[in-house]
Amino acid sequence: MRIKLLAVGKTDSRELQKLIEVYLKRLRHYINFELIVLPDIKNTKNLSESDQKKKEAEIILKHVNNTDNVFLLDESGTEYTSTGFANLLQKQMNAGIKEWILVIGGPYGFSDVLKQKAKGQISLSKMTFSHQMVRLFTVEQIYRAFTILRNESYHNK
Amino acid sequence: MRIKLLAVGKTDSRELQKLIEVYLKRLRHYINFELIVLPDIKNTKNLSESDQKKKEAEIILKHVNNTDNVFLLDESGTEYTSTGFANLLQKQMNAGIKEWILVIGGPYGFSDVLKQKAKGQISLSKMTFSHQMVRLFTVEQIYRAFTILRNESYHNK
Numbered sequence A, B: 001m002r003i004k005l006l007a008v009g010k011t012d013s014r015e016l017q018k019l020i021e022v023y024l025k026r027l028r029h030y031i032n033f034e035l036i037v038l039p040d041i042k043n044t045k046n047l048s049e050s051d052q053k054k055k056e057a058e059i060i061l062k063h064v065n066n067t068d069n070v071f072l073l074d075e076s077g078t079e080y081t082s083t084g085f086a087n088l089l090q091k092q093m094n095a096g097i098k099e100w101i102l103v104i105g106g107p108y109g110f111s112d113v114l115k116q117k118a119k120g121q122i123s124l125s126k127m128t129f130s131h132q133m134v135r136l137f138t139v140e141q142i143y144r145a146f147t148i149l150r151n152e153s154y155h156n157k
Helices: A014-027 A049-061 A082-094 A112-117 A131-149 B014-027 B049-061 B082-094 B112-117 B131-149
Strands: A002-008 A032-038 A069-079 A099-104 A120-123 B002-008 B032-038 B069-079 B099-104 B120-123
Touching: A002 A049, A002 A131, A014 A032, A014 A131, A014 B014, A032 A049, A032 A131, A049 A112, A069 A112, A082 A120, A082 A131, A099 A131, A131 B131, B002 B049, B002 B131, B014 B032, B014 B131, B032 B049, B032 B131, B049 B112, B069 B112, B082 B120, B082 B131, B099 B131
Parallel strands: A002 A032, A002 A099, A069 A099, A069 A120, B002 B032, B002 B099, B069 B099, B069 B120
Antiparallel strands: none
16 A cells, blocks of 8 residues: 655745654655645635635645545544554555545645545644644654554654 | 743754744743753663653652642643633633643653642643654644734634
8 A cells, every 4th residue: 555645835844844754764664655745726815715625626636546545634533542543544554445645735624525535534633733734743643653553662652 | 921831851853943942932922931841860771650750740840839830731631722722821821820831741641749730631632742742732832822812813824
């Protein structure tokens, strides 16, 4: 299985980018993992929130095949413990799918089209974090999930 | 009111340290805020988990006065939304206390002494994050809380 993490908009902090890269590098020991940064929607001033979400969905869906399992990272989603999230990851691997796609949306959340397409929604926290930081949290959690599944010491350190 | 964030152990990532400093700088526009990094317990190999927690508690309590409100950041604590957390912050300010002390513990959590002393426990997420990263999440949330209380645009960006 391959994991693709789709995120809208460039990371503007070099430090955050570096920290994300640390986990991307570590993840490559476990799985074919790709973080794909999608371009921001241009000229958002003339777009309603709903139109902006629709445009984002179009760009996101270009990276999704019908056989992929898509999960959205959304505040309103299901909260998992790190172990629960590791079990969810294991379930995807057992399902024999080619790609598990995780999506971090833009500031307004996801359009209904994407929500209908998604197999699940994951909430990292009840709190709102910056969209840039959510990427770091997500790659760290995926890395942690692999160490949990392999009984490595990282999780309980 | 002053806010003191106590955390055990040095931040070993320079990037994480820089990101934390960004929020410390921003926070100083709103409040007297201090991040105090307490030294790691030495020679932990010969200590039980329980003894290590006790030693940590001793060090932490040196920074706490009887009139301070202490809140522990702990996975088993109460989950707040960012707005809920902002309300909690406002409540502390209204209470007329001198210091609001937030504590990020070591890898084994908190000793009973500290739990009894604490006015509350806050969980950032059901997921476990690295203790170093929790500092970044916490300073970002405190900064976010001030922007929420002042109706500034950061929270909904």
